[in-house]
Amino acid sequence: MYRVAIVGASGYTGGELLRILAVHPQVEVSVATSREYAGKFVYYAHPHLRGFYKLKFKKLDNPDQLSEVVGDVDLVFLALPHKVSLHYVPKALEIGLKVVDLSADYRLKRLEDYKIWYGYEHPYPDILEKAVYGIPELYSEKIKGAQLVANPGCNASSSILATVPVAAEGLIDLDHLVVDVKVGSSEAGAKPYRGGHHPEREGTARPYDASGHRHVAELEQVLREFTGRDVKVAFTPHAVSMIRGSLASAYSWLTRDVSELDVQRAYAKFYAKKPFVKIVRGAPMPYPDVKNVYGSNYAEVGFAVDKRVGRIAMFAAIDNLMKGAAGVAVQNMNLMLGLPEDEGLKYLVPVRP
Structure with a gap:
């Protein structure tokens, strides 16, 4: 039985x-941290x-x-805010732990992208270089050998799953690619704020x-x-009237008659x-319909070809808290x-309705 810790487990x-690991047959959660709920049972x-x-x-605290x-765990999930995870990752690697980081702090490979999208200069370029981007449908072999996996953003995940297959085949005009994402309110986190x-x-x-x-940097x-x-x-x-779900709708011109x-x-x-696709x-x-994937690690993908104008629409629906966060984190853990x-x-x- 593998033992894991979840740092930042109250969100x-x-x-x-x-929830996922409560029924995982080969993994147990031995530690869960929260400053707000320290000393209280998880169900609080x-x-x-x-x-x-x-x-x-x-x-x-630090x-x-x-x-x-x-303590003696095999892997740690870092479910911490951006810029907070940044300094926990080096310490976790130093003490020999495998790490799945759910923040954005190790997702981007170009150092200059952190200045553009997150407003800081990345202090650990050597670790950033070794991090593996955590979409198993694309990088499963790299994830298997990784010590650090950077879990993707939810809107990036749905957009990538929708677009990469046709882009890789050269079917779409990459100079004219538009992505529209509708996402539920849980994306904003457990702490309420105006607009979220x-x-x-x-x-x-x-x-x-x-x-x-920011998630467009991951897609690009x-x-x-x-x-x-x-x-x-x-x-x-787009912020829409649902709690869970990320639906990516992407549009481009076809490069040839298909x-x-x-x-x-x-x-x-x-x-x-x-x-899971x-x-x-x-x-x-x-x-694809987000209602068909609620509570699961599954993704639905689909498309429509508009021959009248030579256009293609590409779609992907995921649960933003599962395939867009915790579910894919466990999928990455399994591979690691x-x-x-x-x-x-x-x-x-999936749960329906």
């Missing part, structure tokens, strides 16, 4: 990690987990306390960060790797033997520990 993502922050854990939250607080708080999002739909959202980085050229994407997220079957083959080739075509629902990729995840069937 939505921490709660989802605890996550009432739905009452009866599943006897754990109490431990307090962890990276130098990491070894003392987490669910009552401010219920009953409405509105764009945010329309002049440039992956597209650059799979196409061999720089790509700039017009990317706009049939729907050609496009479907591109997706099928790319996602062959990928256990479902290609959606035909009746009863011809396009040499376990089956779908262990503890395959039977988390």
Whole structure:
């Protein structure tokens, strides 16, 4: 039985990690930290987990306390805010732990991108170089040998899953790629703030960060790797009236006359033997729907070819807290520990309605 720690376990993502791992057959959570709930049982922050854990939250104030607080574990999940995880990662690696970092602090490979998108100069370029970007459908072999995996952003994940298969096949005009993402309020985290708080999002739909959202840097980085050229994407997220879910709708012009079957083959080739990606075509629902993936690590992908104007629409639907955060973090953990990729995840069937 492998032992793991969750640092920053009282938020939505921490709660989802605890929920998944409560029934994982080969992994147990031995430590969960929270400064706010230190000394209290896990169910004080996550009432739905009452009866599943006897754990109490431990307090962890700084990276130098990491070894003392987490003890003898095999892997640590860092579910901490951006710029906080930054300094915990080196300490975790120093004491020999495998790390899945759910912040953005090690996702981008170009140092200058951190200045552009996060407003700071990255202090650990050597560690950044070794970090593996954590989308298993793209990088499973690298993840298997990694000591540090940088978990992707939720909106980046849905956008990447929608676009990379056709971009890699050269089917779309990379100079004219537009991505529109609709995302639920849980993306904003457990601490309410104006605009992110669910009552401010219920009953409405509105764009945010329309002049440039940070997750586009991840999408452009992956597209650059799979196409061999720089790509700039017009990317706009929308806050919509739902709690969970990230639906990416991407649009571009086709580079040649292709049939729907050609496009479907591109997706099928790319996602062959990928256990958590479902290609959606035909009746009863011809396009991806976030309601079909709630509470699971599954992703639905799909497309539409508009032959009249030579355009393609590409779609991906995920649960932002699962395939966009905790679910894929556990998938990455499985690969890092040499376990089956779908262990503890395959039977988390989506919840509907």
